[in-house]
Amino acid sequence: MTKIAILDDSQHVALQAADWDRLRKRGIAIAVMSEPFASEDAAAAALADVEIIVPMRERTPFPASLIARLPQLRLVALTGGRAPTLDIAACTQRGVLVCNTGGGEFSTAATAELAWALLLAAYRNVPQADALIRSGRWHEALPMGESLDGKRLGIVGLGKLGARVARFGQAFGMEVVAWSQNLTDEAAIAHGARRVSKDELFATADAVTLHLVLSARSRGIVGASELAAMKQGAVLINTSRGPLVDEAALLATLKSGRITAALDVFGxxxxxxxxxxxxxxxxxxxxxxxxxxWPVMHRFYQDSVENIEAWLDGAPIRMLNPEALGR
Structure with a gap:
């Protein structure tokens, strides 16, 4: 019997988000694994007899060493467009096909909206206010919040996500400045921002939000010097990847009370x-x-079911490594 493993469904939404019965009717067994694997050995043991894996983006790493320990693996039905922690070359060498899904447009919107929610929560002390209400209190010891209007928003990375956040900043009456290694004046102006140096952005922005892909070049791009340059009371928002920020330097800065960090991602x-x-x-x-x-998860899992059906029918779609078919 063909076995499918849906991985890292920590919010228990996979089975609700798509019609998996279409695959069960073909005699396929589906297992949902919600908890992360403790180690590569644990992953290899749990997936040893699985032919089709449906990972949630890069939550579970699949280096070449793990792929080599999965003798039955034939298809990785990846959710999302890419996963840097999946070794596609190793999959190709082993004849394992990798297919991806749409959903990027929904993901961009959802992530940008969360970045803005984190900024608002930090500026208006929403978590503290919620805790006060639930404890039976009111304004006691609640710090006075700030308004975004007239403040400077610094965006590190003005791609699709950063550009959307720039529009949010403009709608809230903020001055928007931006920096990245390859940003030009023309690109910044096209998104309603002004290009500044990295030093100026961190020294003058009232809020700094990160929207870079994690790479060797961007890892640790926010370090002790950038954090030390930030204004008293500034907010750092990270919805991209934790290792963009030097975690030890961030902890030291937070303990000093100089800035607030609104974080959705961690090392x-x-x-x-x-x-x-x-x-x-x-x-x-x-x-x-x-x-x-929900829009993202629906698209991820509905496309995954389609990808698996197409592969079973011998006409795979959305292939990232079609050359694997020849192996």
Whole structure:
């Protein structure tokens, strides 16, 4: 019997988001694995007899070493457009086809909206206010919030996501400035922003939001010097990837009380229960919710079912490595 493993369904939405009965009627067994694997050994043991894996983007890494330990694997029905932690070359070498899904347009919107929600929550002390109400209190010891109108928004990375956030900033009456390694004046102006240097952005912005892809060039791009340059009371928002920010430097800065961090992503996910960020002051934290919205999940899993059906019928679609078919 063909076996499918749906991985990292931590919010328990996969089976609701698509018609998996279409595959069950073909005699396929479907297992949902919600918890992350403790190690590569645990992943190899759990997936040893699985032919089709449906990962949730890059939550579970699939390096060449793990792919080599999955003798039955034939198809990776990837959710989303890409997963940097999946070794596609190793899949191709082993004759494992990788297919992807749409949903990027929904993911961009959902992540940008969450970045803005985090900024508003930080500026208006929403988590603290909610805790006060639930404890039976009112305004006691609640810091006075700020208004975004007239403030400067600094965007690091003015791609599709950053450009959408720039529009939010304009709608809220903010001055928008931006920086990235390849940003031009013309591109910034096209999105209603002004290009500035990295130093100026961190030193003058009232809120800094990160929208870069994690790479060797961008890892640690926000370090101790950038954090030290930020204004008293500024907010740092990260809905991209945790390792963009030097975590040790961020913790030290938070303890000083100079800035607030509104974070949806972390260097290690799920964030360990004893991680110091969980108890750090001046933070608003969410568990990597950026792209996790119903429109995104519907598209991810509906396309995944289509990809699996097409592969079973011998006419695969949305292939990232069609050359794997020849192996």
């Amino acid at each position: 290690q996910e799920p964030l360990p229960a004893d991680h110091p960020l969980r108890s750090a002051p001046n933070t608003v934290l969410t568990p990597h919710l950026g792209y996790s919205s």
